[in-house]
Amino acid sequence: MWKLRLARREFLAWSLAGAATAITYGLWPRDSGASPLLRPPGAQDEEDFVSRCLRCQECVRACMTGCLEPAGREFGAGKIWTPRFNPSLAKCEFELCGRACARACPVGAIRRPGDEEVRIGTASVDRKKCIAWNEGKDCLVCYERCSYGAIEPDSRGRPRVKSKRCTGCGACQNTCVTCPDPAIVVYPIKGDRS
Ligand code: SF4
Ligand code: SF4
Ligand code: SF4
Structure with a gap:
């Protein structure tokens, strides 16, 4: 596995720089409650991603839809400041933007666009919250928004x-009529990201 060889002092400098710019740009991590931890499109496997990531926030600033934010404390101290995709902020338009986050990342924590299929996660409907399932109402806004x-x-x-x-991509979660408590939520494909 590829390992980032940064001196401790250099890593701390990057982390402090990331914290400073996050404060400057209003990117201080928020408590996202029970939302799952999703990563930018094309992110390396979780362990590799976390070990490479400098917490510099370049990907967050580069994102054209504003769907990335620094992870908060709820995912553990080792993941604070790492970038997360939050569909409640915006959907991810990775096909339209050409993966601006990956191009901005200085250490390859997010893979550059290639021929591989991009999958951030998988959506799942909570039938107790969905008004079509639970109340028999006409809705299907999620169906209309899914490209x-x-x-x-x-x-x-x-x-x-x-x-x-x-x-x-999160379009369904972002527009579900039960927001801010969406009945359809994107979960990571691998179980170790929650
Ligand atoms: S994923 Fe890359 S660009 Fe984003 S914070 Fe980490 S090192 Fe910086
Ligand atoms: S809109 Fe929802 S169901 Fe459709 S691809 Fe995006 S996350 Fe998946
Ligand atoms: S938009 Fe939300 S409430 Fe409406 S059908 Fe889809 S999941 Fe159910």
């Missing part, structure tokens, strides 16, 4: 996620 054909209504107009098609 990947990853949501299919059943015969009673209730959304079902086709996980193989879902990229985790």
Whole structure:
């Protein structure tokens, strides 16, 4: 596994610089409650990502939709300041922006665009919160907003996620009518990111 060889002093300098710019740009981590920890599109596997990341916030500043933010304390001290994708802020437009976050990252913590398929996570519907499932109401806003054909209504107009098609872009979560407590939420593909 690739290891970032930075002197401790240099790492601390980057971290302090990241903290200073985060304060300057109003990026101080917020408590996101129970929201899952998602990473920018193309991020390395979690352990590798966390070990490479300098907490510099270059990816957060480069993001064109404003969907990235520094992780807060709720994910553990070792992950504070690392960038997270929060669909409640905005959807991720990785196909339109050309992965600006990856291009901005100085250490390859986010892989540069290539031929690989990008998947940030997979959406899941909480049937107790969804008004189509729980109250039998017409809705399907999530279905209308999904650009990947990853949501299919059943015969009673209730959304079902086709996980193989879902990229985790977050458009459904961002626009669910039950926001700010969305009935559809993107979860990491790997279980170690929650
Ligand atoms: S992922 Fe890269 S650009 Fe983003 S904070 Fe970490 S080192 Fe900086
Ligand atoms: S996360 Fe994106 S691709 Fe997945 S179901 Fe929601 S809108 Fe569709
Ligand atoms: S937008 Fe939200 S409440 Fe409406 S059908 Fe989709 S998941 Fe259910």
